[in-house]
Amino acid sequence: MKVHFILHSFNASCMDHNTLKFCVFLILVGLLVNISFAKNDFENCKRVVKVWADSSLDKEIGEDNHKLRDLLFFLHIPRTGGRTYFQCFLKKLYPGYLECPRSYDKLRFDPRKKKCRLLVTHDDYSMISKLPRQRTSVVTILRDPIDRVFSTYEFSIEVAARFLVHPNLTSVTQMTKRLRSKTKGISTLDIWPWKYLVPWMREDLFARRDARYSRGLNTTESNDSYDMEDFAMPLKEYINHPASGDIVHNGATFQVAGLTNNSYIAEAHEVRHCVQKYKILGKFVLQVAKKRLDDMLYVGLTEDHRESATMFANVVGAQVISQLNAANSSLDIGDKIEQRSFPDSDPHSSEHQNSTSDRGASKVTSSESGETAELNITVGELMNSYEGCISNLRTSYSGRRIASLKRISPVNFSREARLQVSEEVLQEIRSLNDLDIELYEYARAIFYRQHKTTLQTFTEERWNNIPSIVYGITLWKVLPLAITCVFLLFLFLVIVNVRRRTLKIKMKVMKS
Incomplete structure (x- = not known):
């Protein structure tokens, strides 16, 4: 307001009096006021961010966090492959009654179920404030930031394109209301961050389709699927939109730090906006995010898929199996029935659903009496x-992806298509995700260090198990082996003796 008033006075004075000195004076005053305002704003932002960072680091747990505790919190960063871990690992390890209700769908923790042992959600790290901190282990997966931006862009458009079967947005809205009134299912539109990104893309796709039809245009000259503005928002436009700036860019760092627009922390929005405004303040957020990665039970990498899955099975899966079997053996019938009394999640939901009714190859079962069966599965079987x-x-x-993208053909997202994106756009993505790039490199160092430690542990255990393995071989297996060895030795001695005698006879014959 002050700067605007001074500039207005400057224009009026120059026009009315034509006094050059006075105009220069007003310009200098305006610049000084502007500099002072910017400096005060920066100092205020720095104070806010630093207070938050210091407070966050003080609350961290100093003890060993690499041992599984009572509650496993899977902090699912979007587009990192976390859904496969949930469906293919965690659902096979945890019975449905041990999942925190709606944790993966509604993204707001329901504290009524106090005995849940598994929480899987897109909620950021601020969720910890709702959990028993001393009894909670955290795991997460990170992905190369450039690929994650591509994937977020593609998935936003893919889901939005499913609605193009409708003639207009009004029809979409009416249909959505009818479905929600009839079912209790959870759609992608209820899930952060898609509840923001998909409606935005959906509105954009309808607008572009209407414009295309009004011009009678159904083709495009571009061969770049990421720059077909007649059919979908170009990638360059997407990454420079304020919505992407607030939700997508540096999203992994803000999620691990607990500073998304879905945060439970009151000051999260102010801290996030200060860091977005003044990049130099990002170092405080990185400090907190790195410390939290250090303290996690497991940090996986999307790109190192096979190694990450194997390590998850051996580091997390093995401990879950051991923990649940130990807990099961110590519970009496009454406790087991009480646990089983909690209903499973709603089976009528979308691709992000938390339903545990279909467990596939899971060997976790419950009897009708309420007793829990043993978690009869090994790490090897879990991996298979x-x-x-x-x-x-x-x-x-x-x-599903192919069917969705047909509605906006010729757009066809693929790894090959990504190669056509200009270096200028790629460099812009790197610049906008500088915090995520640094955090990802830090996560890679953690992963390879933990991977090396895990391999060493397995090797030591294998060597330590050799005496017990030898000792455990039964006599009926040893005896035939021993008899065979003795027989072969006897046969060898007989053959040697016969050859020796034959040789002596030959020599006597030759002498005679």
């Missing part, structure tokens, strides 16, 4: 089950 499960999921996702 995972491989089959993820193959089926990929086929399902691919089919």
Whole structure:
């Protein structure tokens, strides 16, 4: 307001008096006021961000966090492959009655179920404030920031394109209301961040389709699927939109730090906006995010898929199996019946559903009496089950994707199509995701360090198990082996003796 008033006075004075000195004076005053205002704003932002960072670091748990605790919190960063871990690992490890209700769907923790042991959600790290901190282990997966931006853009358009079967947005709204009134299902539109990104893309797709039809235009000259503005918002326009700036860019860092627009922290929005406004303040957020990665039970990488899945099975899966079996053996019948009394999640939901009614190859079962069966599965069997499960999921996702993109053909997102995106756009994505790039490199170091430690542990355990394995061989297996060895030795001695005698006879014959 002050700057605007001074500039207005400057224009009026120059026009009325034509006094050059006075105009210069007003310009200098305006600049000084502007500089002072900017400096005060920066200092205020720096104070806000630093207070939050110091407070967050003080609340961190100093003890060993690499041992599974009572509650497993899977902090699912969008477009990192977390859905496959939920469907193909966690659903096979945890019975439905141990899942926190609606945790994966509604994204707001329901504290009424106090005995839940698994929480899977897009909620950011601020969710910890709702959990028993000392009894909670956190796991997450990170992805290369450039690929994650591509995937977020593609998925936003893919889901939005499903609605193009309707003639207009009014029809979409009416249909959505009818479906929600008839079912209790959870759609992608209820899930952060898609509840913001998909409606935005859906409105954009309808507008472009209407404009295309009004011009009678059904083709495009561009061969770049990420720059077909007649059919979908170009990638360059998408990454520069304020919605992407607030939700997509540096999204992994803000989610691990607990600063998304879905945060439980009161000051989250102010801190996030200060960091977005003044990049230099990002170092405080990175400090907090890195410390939280250090303290997590497991940090996976989307790109190192096979190694990440194997490590998850051995680091997390093995501990879950051991923990649940130990807990099961210590519970009496009354406790088991009480646990089973909690209803499973709603089975009528979308691709993000949290239903546990269909467990596929899971060996976690419950009897009708309410007693819990043992978690009769090994780490090796878990990995085999995972491989089959993820193959089926990929086929399902691919089919859904192809069907959606047909509605905006010739747009066709693929790894090959990404190669056509200009270096200018790629560099812009890197610049807009500088915090995520640094955090990802830090996560890679954690992953390879933990991977190396895990391999060393397995090797040591294998060598330590050799004496017990030898000792455990039964006599009926040893005896035939021993008899065979003695027989072969006897046969060898006989043959040697016969050859020796034959040689002596030959020599005597030759001498004679």
